[in-house]
Amino acid sequence: MESQGQGEVCSPETLAYMELAIEQAKHALDCLEVPVGCVMVESGNVIASGRNRTTETRNATRHAEMEAIDVLLEQWQKNGLSVSEVAEIFSKCTLYVTCEPCIMCAAALSILGIKEVYYGCANDKFGGCGSILSLHSSSNQPHNSGEVAQGKGFKCTGGIMASEAVSLLRCFYEQGNPNAPKPHRSVTLQATHN
Amino acid sequence: MVNEKTELWQIIHIPDKPPISPAEQPTVNAFASVIEPKLANTFIRRLNQIAPLENLRHVKRIQKRNDEKGKNQLSVILCLASETENDKQSNNLPENVQELINSYQLSPFITKVCKYAATSREEWEEQCKLWPTSYHPPTYNINGITGFGEEDSQSVFDFMKVAVDLAKSGGGLMVNAAVIVDPSVQQIIATGHDQIYSWHNKTGTENSHLKKPASFASNLNSNGASHLTVFPNNLHNGPERLYVGVSCLSPWQWCGQQLDMETSCYLHPLRHAAIVAIESSAERDRRLFPGLLHTEKSFEVESMQSSCAGSPAKRQKTNLANVEDGKELDAHSEATSVRPYLCTGYDIYLVWEPCTMCAMALVHQRIRRIFYAFPNPNAGALGSVHRLQGEKSLNHHYAVFRVVLPQ
Ligand SMILES: [Zn+2]
Ligand SMILES: [Zn+2]
Numbered sequence: 001m002e003s004q005g006q007g008e009v010c011s012p013e014t015l016a017y018m019e020l021a022i023e024q025a026k027h028a029l030d031c032l033e034v035p036v037g038c039v040m041v042e043s044g045n046v047i048a049s050g051r052n053r054t055t056e057t058r059n060a061t062r063h064a065e066m067e068a069i070d071v072l073l074e075q076w077q078k079n080g081l082s083v084s085e086v087a088e089i090f091s092k093c094t095l096y097v098t099c100e101p102c103i104m105c106a107a108a109l110s111i112l113g114i115k116e117v118y119y120g121c122a123n124d125k126f127g128g129c130g131s132i133l134s135l136h137s138s139s140n141q142p143h144n145s146g147e148v149a150q151g152k153g154f155k156c157t158g159g160i161m162a163s164e165a166v167s168l169l170r171c172f173y174e175q176g177n178p179n180a181p182k183p184h185r186s187v188t189l190q191a192t193h194n
Numbered sequence: 195m196v197n198e199k200t201e202l203w204q205i206i207h208i209p210d211k212p213p214i215s216p217a218e219q220p221t222v223n224a225f226a227s228v229i230e231p232k233l234a235n236t237f238i239r240r241l242n243q244i245a246p247l248e249n250l251r252h253v254k255r256i257q258k259r260n261d262e263k264g265k266n267q268l269s270v271i272l273c274l275a276s277e278t279e280n281d282k283q284s285n286n287l288p289e290n291v292q293e294l295i296n297s298y299q300l301s302p303f304i305t306k307v308c309k310y311a312a313t314s315r316e317e318w319e320e321q322c323k324l325w326p327t328s329y330h331p332p333t334y335n336i337n338g339i340t341g342f343g344e345e346d347s348q349s350v351f352d353f354m355k356v357a358v359d360l361a362k363s364g365g366g367l368m369v370n371a372a373v374i375v376d377p378s379v380q381q382i383i384a385t386g387h388d389q390i391y392s393w394h395n396k397t398g399t400e401n402s403h404l405k406k407p408a409s410f411a412s413n414l415n416s417n418g419a420s421h422l423t424v425f426p427n428n429l430h431n432g433p434e435r436l437y438v439g440v441s442c443l444s445p446w447q448w449c450g451q452q453l454d455m456e457t458s459c460y461l462h463p464l465r466h467a468a469i470v471a472i473e474s475s476a477e478r479d480r481r482l483f484p485g486l487l488h489t490e491k492s493f494e495v496e497s498m499q500s501s502c503a504g505s506p507a508k509r510q511k512t513n514l515a516n517v518e519d520g521k522e523l524d525a526h527s528e529a530t531s532v533r534p535y536l537c538t539g540y541d542i543y544l545v546w547e548p549c550t551m552c553a554m555a556l557v558h559q560r561i562r563r564i565f566y567a568f569p570n571p572n573a574g575a576l577g578s579v580h581r582l583q584g585e586k587s588l589n590h591h592y593a594v595f596r597v598v599l600p601q
Contacts, residue, residue: 059476060536060558061469073393073462083461087449103582104554108464111445111551125587126554132587133580135550151573152446 010160014118017041017096018161021120024051024064025098025168031056035168038064038097040072042089048072064097065105069112090114098165100158103128106135109154116155120165129156202600203351205342205565207593208577210584213316220309221324222250223275225287226257227300231268237294238270244290245273252311254326271325275304349380350543354567354597357543360387361467367439372471373543374561383540384478386470388441390448393462441466442549443570468544468552472559475537483533536560547574547596553582556592563593 017039024037028051037051050068054060076086090112095101098120101109106128109117122131129136136156229237238255247253253271261267273291287295287302295302307325312318318329342350353375360371369388376383437443448463534540537559544566548556553575556564564576571578576594583594 054558057476058479058536059473060560061472061555066464069464070462077393077461083449086461090449102554102558104551104558107445107549107551107554111448111463113446113449125589126557128550128554132585133550 010118010157013044014096014160017046017094018098018118018120020046020049021096021098022161022164022168024049025165028052028064029168029172035172036064036097036099036165038068038095040068041094041096042092047093048075061104063102063105065095065101065108068095069108087113094118096160098161098168099123100127100129100131102126103133103135106133110135110152113152114154117157118160119156119158120160121162121169122158130158203347204598205347205350206596206598207314208583208596209314210581210591211313212577212581213314213320219317219321221306222309223277223304224253224307224325225272225275225291225302226269226305226325227272227295227302228267228269229298229300231266233298234268234270240294241270241272241291244294245288247271247274250274250307250309252327252329253307254328257326269305271305271307272300272302349377350565350595350597353382353541353543354565354599356382356385357545358567358599360385361545363387368437368545370440370442370467370544370546370548372467374471374475374537375541375543376539377541377563378539383537384471384475386472386474387467388439389465389470390439390441390461390463392460393465440546442468442544442546442552442574443572445549445551445573464551466549466552468542468548469555471542472537472555475540475559479533479536538562541565543597546570547576547578549573550575550580550582553580557582557588557590560590561592563595565595565597567597567599569596 020039021037024039025035026037028037029035031051031053033052033055035052038049039046040048040050048068048071050064050066050071052064053062053067056062072089073086076089081089091114093112093114094116095109095114096118100119100121100123101117102123103126117129117136119129124131126132128134135151136154234256241255247255255271257269257271259267259269272295273288276286294300305325308321308327312321312327312329315329318327321327353373357371357373360373361368363371371387372385373382374384375381438447445463445466448461537556539562541563542556542561542565544552544564546568547566547570548564549570550573553564566576569578573579575582577583582588583591
């Protein structure tokens with residue numbers, strides 16, 4: 001589960017943002033979802049957060065990243081931002097996510113032209129930022145002149161608070177979350193683990 | 195009567211691995227010799243004893259070819275040769291092979307044979323140009339890999355027509371379109387087409403889009419103007435400009451040129467047809483089976499594997515072990531006969547080969563088969579740029595087909 005970047009000195013801000021992503025992951029765990037969470041940061045401000053909602057929505061594409069992206073687009077839609085403004089903000093966004101973005105999410109982040117990603121643990125099965133595909137480093141040339149360059153890369157650093165991210169996942173897969181026995185969950189928890 | 199249309203349509207399986215031309219396939223050297231046809235059986239029997247082709251079971255021992263005079267000529271592989279061996283230098287042969295050569299007055303020569311068994315019919319045909327091999331089409335338990343019956347083909351074509359019509363429904367601008375089908379009952383489960391500039395859904399989840407098909411159509415009309423604003427000249431810029439609105443073909447286009455659009459109202463760069471259709475099918479699932487969430491823990495457990503999360507080594511050890519894949523669940527639970535887990539068992543029809551984001555979304559949602567009409571050389575993830583159906587690490591694999599349209 002270790003990945004590049006581990007052992008590197010990361011700034012207190014990076015850790016603080018990842019802490020917030022972990023909070024989101026814990027929230028997912030409380031809701032019996034796969035505990036993956038993220039926050040989107042622009043100019044030092046957290047502008048959106050998200051966590052996995054695949055079970056609740058019965059839509060296996062509702063990963064934390066997708067949730068956060070929808071929050072942003074909805075907000076910008078309401079605020080009447082122009083398309084170029086949307087593109088510009090995305091290009092300044094940094095994502096902090098507890099688990100390496102999967103191939104789908106990594107492709108989505110490239111489509112949006114995001115600036116940078118920090119992630120916790122690697123995603124051995126579906127990872128799109130180095131584990132299975134390396135969509136963050138892709139920069140295909142346009143096939144026809146006049147076309148927008150196909151594929152935007154983004155800077156990507158893994159291993160930030162990876163052990164916290166992994167232990168949440170382990171909690172989930174092995175026995176649920178032992179720290180937070182909430183009454184409204186006890187029944188369903190039993191059902192999960194009988 | 196043969197349906198004329200059926201003859202023009204074609205369904206082509208897109209395999210897990212790209213076909214490799216024989217020039218690029220690894221080969222090994224072998225000693226071969228022309229033999230008397232009547233001695234073929236004797237040679238095969240003897241050689242299989244003294245020089246079996248252990249790791250080359252796909253390679254045929256005998257090659258039958260017409261010589262210059264059009265006469266049948268048989269050659270047999272005697273034994274493997276080292277890669278540095280010259281044609282005339284056959285001193286390194288095993289003793290008993292040498293004896294055979296001597297007693298039948300053979301003149302051995304070096305030939306190349308393909309090292310690995312062919313993975314597709316195309317590859318096999320290529321291999322046989324070198325030296326004949328055998329080919330066993332893989333036996334997937336997925337319907338349709340080895341060919342479609344007439345009835346199945348017709349239904350594939352019919353559903354593809356629905357997708358193509360949907361792709362044209364946006365007016366002058368072509369978009370990608372998706373139709374999710376339950377093939378067991380020939381029923382359309384959900385449809386969707388690109389909504390890059392026509393996203394109107396507020397929450398992206400919940401029940402705000404219960405009336406999707408109807409509101410979707412009206413939304414298209416009310417936003418027709420924004421389409422035109424974004425691509426004002428597409429009809430005058432040649433045919434390729436007509437496809438500039440196909441999300442999967444140019445996923446990065448949304449922020450490109452021609453953006454004189456005033457606001458980002460309705461903008462969502464990720465609302466590709468497949469994503470929209472998946473959302474619609476999930477919404478249908480929640481609507482038709484609202485109470486099933488808590489009685490189906492096994493499904494939820496399974497869904498964890500499909501999600502973004504990594505896989506701590508031990509997580510399979512509990513009750514996950516026997517929920518390997520959706521089909522198995524079918525056998526265990528009555529509920530699945532009406533409510534499959536995600537899109538297990540469903541097919542999707544797409545007009546264009548999906549981009550990487552969409553192709554991976556279809557892995558997550560457990561689609562069984564993907565049919566697409568046009569390849570996507572810029573960004574396609576089912577053979578063009580990437581080939582997700584061949585990524586072994588993924589927890590689900592669909593079969594992929596291209597449907598060639600007439601004309
Ligand atoms: Zn993801
Ligand atoms: Zn796409």
